[in-house]
Amino acid sequence: MTSPSRVLVIGWDAADWKVITPLMDSGKMPNLETLVNSGVRGNLASLYPGLSPMLWTSIATGKRPFKHGILGFTEPDPHTDGIRPISNLSRKTKAIWNILGQHGMKSNVIGWWPSHPAEPINGVMVSNHYPRAVAPFGQPWPMAPGTVHPGRLSPSFRDLRLHPQELDASVIRNFVPSLAEVDQEKDRRIESLAKIIGDCTNICNAAVASMRYEPWDLTAVYFDAIDHFCHGFMRYHPPRLEWVDEADFNRYHRVVESGYVYHDRMLGRLLAEAGEETTVILISDHGFHSDHLRLRGIPDEPAGPAAEHRHYGVVAMKGPGIKQDELVFGATLLDICPTILTLFGLPVGEDMDGKPLLNAFQTAPALETIPSWDQVLGEDGSHPADRRMDSVEAAEAIRQLVDLGYIASPDADREKAVADTVRELKYNLACSYMDASRYADAVAVLTELHGAVPGAYRYGVQRVTCLQMLGQIEEARRVLTALVAQRKQGAEEAARQLEGYRARLEASEPLSENDGALLRKRVNEARPTPYAMEFLLGVQHVAEENMEQALVHLKNAEKADTGQPSLYLKLGDVYLKMRCWTDAETNFKRVLTLDPDNAEAFLGLSRCAMVLRRYLEAAEGALTSVGLRYYNPMGHFLLGKALVHMGLSDKAKDALKMAVSQSPDFPAPHRLLAHVYKFFIKDDAAAERHRALAREARRRIDGLKTGDIVPMAESEALACRQITGSRGTEGDAPQVEAQAAEIADTVVIVSGLPRSGTSMMMQMLKAGGMLPYTDHVRRPDDDNPKGYFECEKAKGLASDASWLPEAKGKTVKIVAQLLGHLPRGMALPFRVIFMERHMEEVIRSQDRMLERSGKRGADLSPGQLGAVYLRQVGRIKAMLGNRGIPILFIDYNASLAEAAETAKRVNAFLGGGLDEGRMAGAVDPRLYRKRAAPDGGPA
Secondary structure (H helix, E strand, C coil): CCCCCCEEEEEECCCCHHHHHHHHHCCCCHHHHHHHHCCEEEEEECCCCCCHHHHHHHHHHCCCHHHHCCCCCEEEECCCCEEEECCHHHCCCCCHHHHHHCCCCCEEEECCCCCCCCCCCCEEEECCCCCCCCCCCCCCCCCCCCCEECHHHHHHHHHHCCCHHHCCHHHHHHHCCCHHHCCCCCCCHHHHHHHHHHHHHHHHHHHHHHHHHCCCCEEEEEECHHHHHHHHHHHHCCCCCCCCCHHHHHHHCCHHHHHHHHHHHHHHHHHHHHCCCCEEEEECCCEECCCCCCCCCCCCCCCHHHHHEECEEEEEEECCCECCCEECCCEEHHHHHHHHHHHCCCCEECCCCCCCCHHHECCCCCCCEECCHHHCCCCCCCCCCCCCCCHHHHHHHHHHHHHHCCCCCCCHHHHHHHHHHHHHHHHHHHHHHHHCCCHHHHHHHHHHHHHHCCCCHHHHHHHHHHHHHCCCHHHHHHHHHHHHHHHHHHHHHHHHHHHHHHHHHHCCCCCCHHHHHHHHHHHHHHCCCHHHHHHHHHHHHHHCCCHHHHHHHHHHHHHHCCCCHHHHHHHHHHHHHCCCHHHHHHHHHHHHHHCCCCHHHHHHHHHHHHHCCCHHHHHHHHHHHHHHCCCCHHHHHHHHHHHHHCCCHHHHHHHHHHHHHHCCCCHHHHHHHHHHHHHHHCCHHHHHHHHHHHHHHHHHHHHHHCCCCCCCCCCHHHHHHHHCCCCCCCCCCCCCCCCHHHHCCCEEEEEECCCCCHHHHHHHHHHHCCCECCCCCCCCCCCCCCCCCCCHHHHCCCCCCCCHHHHCCCEEECCHHHHHHCCCCCCCCEEEEEEECCHHHHHHHHHHHHHHHCCCCCCCCHHHHHHHHHHHHHHHHHHHHHHCCCEEEEEHHHHHHCHHHHHHHHHHHCCCCCCHHHHHHCCCHHHHHHHHCCCCCCC
């Protein structure tokens, strides 16, 4: 296949065929209709959880969130001890533009979420922070550093931006014809609408400019406006639901439609700029409920609005070698990156979770693979490794430093915000594991979360689900029983608190804004939830194989809510287990009346047909299910099983192989494959191999049922070996000798990781004649019998640096992670002596110190914590070098053996006025070697 000259990828967040198709049929989206008629279209199955930063990163990488590392909307900020919007610094793998850049291809990446700070790619990147107006109209509107790469283009892109208040009123009237009747002082929805329109217009202008004036092979442009239009105005979309105010409906019922039409016009601009020879891929990460499944209220939990999303987004594709006017089936958002690689004639990473959409090509290209693009060395335009980070691990590392006593505890509100954010990231990680059927990994995370916050209902619910899927039925019952009791108790307590609020209201006592928020929360907590409780209890009885009792609870749930597809799926499953085939079919068909694109319902119908020996019908149901959701091990297995009964052994083999590739711990397809290989293909070796794999899968499942949960993870020992001994070099930052007179006006900083030998260096400097800046608050102990030489003020450097002039001419100990807070505007020179030590010893020593103090530290493995420390230290070294702060790296382990040589180097670095003999004499190798095994060593 000949690679295309270019590929244009257009992302429309939340776009949905259910809205698009009627608009195309009525001629209101002519540009998209042309694209569809010239190529292929289909549903694009999403992932769970349906949070846009996670999903768009999966689109760009072809990997699930637990692999790429982007896990939510916000993340801890290691520089402020607070939180910040999600950035791309947490991404742990290459995106498509990094891979293409290694092959000399240029990419324009406009507005992708998240893409801030802009990566130094081969091409142009305009980050997702670009379009937002951050100042009132008429005031300066600066772009944040890192918004545009390359920097030479920043002035041009800055001038392209349109402020929402610059929009002509006629544009708004296309969305709200009765604009003049809106009291905008009371109704802020027009202001919100203008911001959405302005943002997407800015993205389109930036994309067109980059395509027109910069060379490119790939342009990837992301619009979030449809998602915002829908979250703000989908409730007013026709037909009007009974709970929607009629006046609001009449005013805003055109907003969603007009938003789609506006996107079609922008699509026309992009297509005209791209030209006919460009392959165009238009996608959305998920859809949006636009019919009777629209929610009346949003769940009161983080990322609650995601409940309005529909599982299927859109994909449309046209270009040279692409089929015309056809449908594609089974596409997932994980398939987009592999498809782009295939278009450019490049192999797909075997560690990617998607596959190329080969059924979109007129002639299917040969599929080539590579173990992992992350193993391909060379410049790829990623952020430097020392700048990338895992946000959860970074926050855990901060807690480690606080518990060790090396930095001050963050402000209480900030600390709570960070803790809440970390929990949310971990919860999303667990949900991502569940979406990939990695329940053992998920339950490990959920057990930790539920233990830390027992009152968090959703943690408990998901934990119960994982335990049921792992066959740990008794443990699931125990957790569920406690959950039900806790929910009941919480509702009773909330009801009592509401009585107090009611009394205050009756007494005309005003409520604060915080009171109002708590009142709404208590109302939700006090509200009975019979559906949820009855459904959970019914599912538990199914797991316990008590079908009669399961039916009682599920029927009770149906009385509470008749509009839940998941309820009828479970009822169908119960009737299947009870061998009530007709009742099972009735319930699966009921699901399809509520949700016609429900893959699980078609799977259920396939199961019914299979037991009734209607094999063609079973194959059709399984094929439809797989077409809707390709990652579907049971669907592939049922398809293979039906095909075996139909005598189509070769096709059955392919379906069964897909089932085991998607779920290696699924014994049934292995057993059936063994049967196919032995009796149809006559390959005894392959048959025996799959019998062995089936036995191994069964052993793993049985181990999980007995509680032996071992999450999939890299070897911690290997990780520790990989991070051991990574020390700085003399070229990492300026190595400048000083005059003794200069040192009198300099703050000499001794730094490094906790337990890397900083106290030993402070002892050497004191012995040599330098005064330590210390308050003696932290007294000597078993971990540091000669003292810590610390100052409480230094621990609070992140919030207060006013004390630094007091340390002039002295030496002060500052933990490495705080060096980024050294002030720039202070006319005070710094010099840094940076202690380094084998990472295994550092972490082992920290662990022993925490154990003796009775503190917990970070919830990270030694390998994970060591990797975080290395990335942090890398960023610190780069920062010091960029600021021109002289730094001397001292190897702690070498200093024990050659104290005189270390004293000589330090003395030269500080101007030559110190007593080297006394410095060397302050080092007692016997003490440190004794403490290094097994307890660790000095601070």
